[in-house]
Amino acid sequence: MPAPEQPPYVDTLIHARWIIPVVPADKVYENCALAIRDGRIQAILPSAEAARRYRAGETVQLDHHVLIPGLINTHTHAAMTLLRGYADDRPLMEWLQQHIWPAEQKWVNPAFVADGSRLAVAEMLRSGTTTFSDQYFFPEATALVARETGMRAQIAFPVIDAPTPWSRNGEDALQKGLALRDDYRAHERIDVVFAPHAPYTVGDETLEKIAVYAAEAQIPVQMHLHETAAEVERAVDEHGERPTERLYRLGLLSPQTLCVHMTAVEDRDVALLRESGAHVAHCPRSNLKLASGFCPASDLLDAGINVALGTDGAASNNGLDLFAEANTAALLAKAVSGRADALPARQALAMATIHGARALGIEDRTGSLEPGKYADLAAVDLGGLEQQPLHDPISQLVYTGSGHLVTDVWVAGRQLLDQRQLTTLNEAELVQRAQDWRARIAGLST
Ligand SMILES: CSC[C@H]1O[C@@H](n2cnc3c(O)ncnc32)[C@H](O)[C@@H]1O
Numbered sequence: 001m002p003a004p005e006q007p008p009y010v011d012t013l014i015h016a017r018w019i020i021p022v023v024p025a026d027k028v029y030e031n032c033a034l035a036i037r038d039g040r041i042q043a044i045l046p047s048a049e050a051a052r053r054y055r056a057g058e059t060v061q062l063d064h065h066v067l068i069p070g071l072i073n074t075h076t077h078a079a080m081t082l083l084r085g086y087a088d089d090r091p092l093m094e095w096l097q098q099h100i101w102p103a104e105q106k107w108v109n110p111a112f113v114a115d116g117s118r119l120a121v122a123e124m125l126r127s128g129t130t131t132f133s134d135q136y137f138f139p140e141a142t143a144l145v146a147r148e149t150g151m152r153a154q155i156a157f158p159v160i161d162a163p164t165p166w167s168r169n170g171e172d173a174l175q176k177g178l179a180l181r182d183d184y185r186a187h188e189r190i191d192v193v194f195a196p197h198a199p200y201t202v203g204d205e206t207l208e209k210i211a212v213y214a215a216e217a218q219i220p221v222q223m224h225l226h227e228t229a230a231e232v233e234r235a236v237d238e239h240g241e242r243p244t245e246r247l248y249r250l251g252l253l254s255p256q257t258l259c260v261h262m263t264a265v266e267d268r269d270v271a272l273l274r275e276s277g278a279h280v281a282h283c284p285r286s287n288l289k290l291a292s293g294f295c296p297a298s299d300l301l302d303a304g305i306n307v308a309l310g311t312d313g314a315a316s317n318n319g320l321d322l323f324a325e326a327n328t329a330a331l332l333a334k335a336v337s338g339r340a341d342a343l344p345a346r347q348a349l350a351m352a353t354i355h356g357a358r359a360l361g362i363e364d365r366t367g368s369l370e371p372g373k374y375a376d377l378a379a380v381d382l383g384g385l386e387q388q389p390l391h392d393p394i395s396q397l398v399y400t401g402s403g404h405l406v407t408d409v410w411v412a413g414r415q416l417l418d419q420r421q422l423t424t425l426n427e428a429e430l431v432q433r434a435q436d437w438r439a440r441i442a443g444l445s446t
């Protein structure tokens with residue numbers, strides 16, 4: 001007599017009180033399980049059926065939790081965690097020119113970037129972020145941190161037409177960045193892309209070169225754009241055109257372009273973004289703190305433009321918690337538009353997940369809980385008193401949620417946060433190294 005057939009094997013079966021896949025929109029599964037095999041989502045099905053259907057290597061029970069796609073931070077400068085609180089309460093240009101750039105000139109080196117990026121990755125994982133797009137000097141050090149810690153990353157190497165701690169000029173940055181891209185060509189979790197810093201630090205010749213490379217090899221590009229009204233006014237004075245118009249003329253607005261910030265927006269900017277298919281990284285807390293201006297996120301979304309979320313660096317935020325960003329985006333949109341129904345909770349959650357994946361060109365891999373995508377997941381404990389009573393888990397996530405409620409995180413099926421313990425990073429060591437850098441920067445030690 002043939003042996004009875006064994007149920008199929010899965011590596012991990014996660015049972016959760018709620019599962020919000022984000023795609024399809026508005027779907028909330030109750031008392032279901034998510035099955036993972038070879039790092040990818042195999043299925044979402046009722047818990048009782050999952051227990052019958054699969055033989056699981058490991059089973060996780062999340063009785064008071066909602067399981068969501070890991071959040072996607074589309075714009076940060078990870079290593080700037082080490083400059084958190086270094087120069088607060090100043091406007092963008094004073095902050096950059098008088099404080100941040102001199103400090104970077106003095107302190108930023110591969111060790112600074114490695115230590116600051118590790119601290120950032122720890123902070124992001126502990127608040128439910130599984131993918132980040134990073135723009136900073138010594139991008140090879142940040143890439144290595146992502147590789148070692150298991151996080152998913154888009155490393156956007158910085159291009160500036162002036163000497164920086166990492167590059168002699170724009171051409172040097174391009175050569176170094178493209179070499180790094182080659183090193184990671186076959187990597188499953190890490191992409192290397194272009195980051196011309198801003199319209200006021202990169203000239204037409206370099207931008208045109210990037211546009212050609214990007215179009216030829218289908219490489220994403222991200223750039224600070226329209227961060228303040230002053231930036232737009234200066235561009236009009238110097239170039240006779242708005243930054244969006246300049247990028248459009250140079251062939252740099254495309255479905256691979258991520259425009260970071262986008263304040264001081266007029267109808268013609270919206271038309272160019274929509275026509276070109278470019279994406280926007282909305283960083284509301286950095287914009288508020290630096291008094292940079294308001295991105296009309298809700299209007300851009302209504303116009304059909306993909307708007308995602310970013311924290312910017314921890315020196316202008318001052319944290320890396322995307323729950324805070326989603327909350328701020330939802331509240332700010334209401335204040336700016338005068339409409340309480342602007343940017344509802346569902347849209348804010350989509351911006352922090354699937355819109356982010358789309359903006360980074362990785363929508364086929366992550367951003368929603370759909371079979372075949374990587375199992376990039378965050379579990380959020382909604383059992384606390386601040387979340388009661390729970391009429392609507394999506395509303396609770398956006399309006400009462402916080403990174404502190406995240407208990408467990410997986411990237412490509414690998415658990416990187418286990419009941420708030422990081423599995424690939426040593427918390428005590430991170431704190432010690434951050435304190436050592438503070439002492440060095442304050443001139444207390446060498
Ligand atoms: C070229 S590496 C990144 C570069 O950008 C600086 N930076 C940090 N935050 C902002 C911001 O909001 N606008 C413009 N530039 C920013 C960072 O300090 C590095 O120098």
Ligand SMILES: [Zn+2]
Nearest residue numbers: 077224312313
């Ligand atoms: Zn930035």
